[in-house]
Amino acid sequence: MTAAQDAAGQQHYPQGALYLVATPIGNLADIGLRALQVLGLADTVACEDTRHTASLLKAYGLHKPLLAVHQHNEAEAAQAVIARLREGQRVAYVSDAGTPGVSDPGARLVDAAVAAGLRCVPIPGPSSLTSLLSVTGHAGWDGRFVFLGFLSARATERQREIGAMATSSMATLILEAPHRIEALARDLAVLGERPVTVGRELTKQFEEVARVSAAGLASWLGQEPHRTRGEFVLLVHPPAAAAPDEEGLDAATLRTLDLLLAELPVKAAVKLCAEITGAARNALYACALERRQKD
Known part of the structure; x- marks a missing residue:
């Protein structure tokens, strides 16, 4: 905790703010120094699972009042957090691992805090x-x-x-x-x-x-x-880029052009195909004429 105080203690941590604190995704050594500083300053730690978070805090020598805020009670529990923020408390929110609100609970809590005109402070850290x-x-x-x-x-x-x-x-x-x-x-x-x-x-x-x-x-x-x-x-990974034909048009562009030529005159098909694919009109027009001649 001394290292956290030395590195992060000079920053201002306003009261009445909700701190979204990223926690390790597995390795406890990945905790950030700002995260430790904020968790140490917090009046309340809202969390996804109180048992998990109590164990996490204990690993860093911290003991804090905990408030359960998870996917099943987030909307209701957010109001308890808002009440504490309005009293001037610093409330840290942590999910079980990683960054709250990213495929984890926390987004509804943030929405409630923002709607109440309260400040939300991100404390970044480990991310899968x-x-x-x-x-x-x-x-x-x-x-x-x-x-x-x-x-x-x-x-x-x-x-x-x-x-x-x-x-x-x-x-x-x-x-x-x-x-x-x-x-x-x-x-x-x-x-x-x-x-x-x-x-x-x-x-x-x-x-x-x-x-x-x-x-x-x-x-x-x-x-x-x-x-x-x-x-x-x-x-x-994305699909491998299709090899261009002799006009520099890839397979997806040619397919689009063929579909449009089946329904529209050459000029209209070329214009629309260029807008859809971003391909050059000159190349599309030459290709369209060649295709019409083969029909």
Whole structure:
């Protein structure tokens, strides 16, 4: 705690503010010095699980009044937090692991605090998302991604979400729990040879990071009995760029052009295709004329 005071003690920590504090995702040594400082100053620690948080605080030599704020009572419990903030208390909120409000409870609490005109202060720290991204590299993609969190627990909806990934040009970052990872792996197989970087139990003793194909993920999980245990974060890489044709147009653009040519005159089809795909009109027009001549 001396190190936390030395490093973070000079910053102003206003009273009557809600502090969203990121906590370790597995390794207790990953706690941030600002997080320790805020937890030490907090009048109340609101948390997802009081037993888990009591154990966490004890590991750092801290003992604080705890208030349960989890997914089943968040809307109601938020009002108890608001009352304490209005009394001038510093309230720290922590989820069981990582950053509150990111695929964890906390967002409704923030909404309530903002609506009440109260200040919310982020205290950043460990994240499974950035941890995995840091060891993924950029082979085959440009570093841009979309984050979907946990896909639907309902099979048909999850398959629809994965179908959307199949047509997306972006990498997709998702989370999954151990009891659903095998079902997710079976559904992801429709993406074939798309690379998937999978992180299991990140920062913990049995951490694993591997790059496999979407079709091979289920097989990778089955190679070791322990691989279906623990928390998962996965990056589904984007599809490989299609090779351009002689006019410099990729397969997706050509497919769009063909669909439009089937319904519209050449000039209208080219104009609309350029607006949809961003391809050059001259290349589209030359290609459209060639296709019409072949008809």
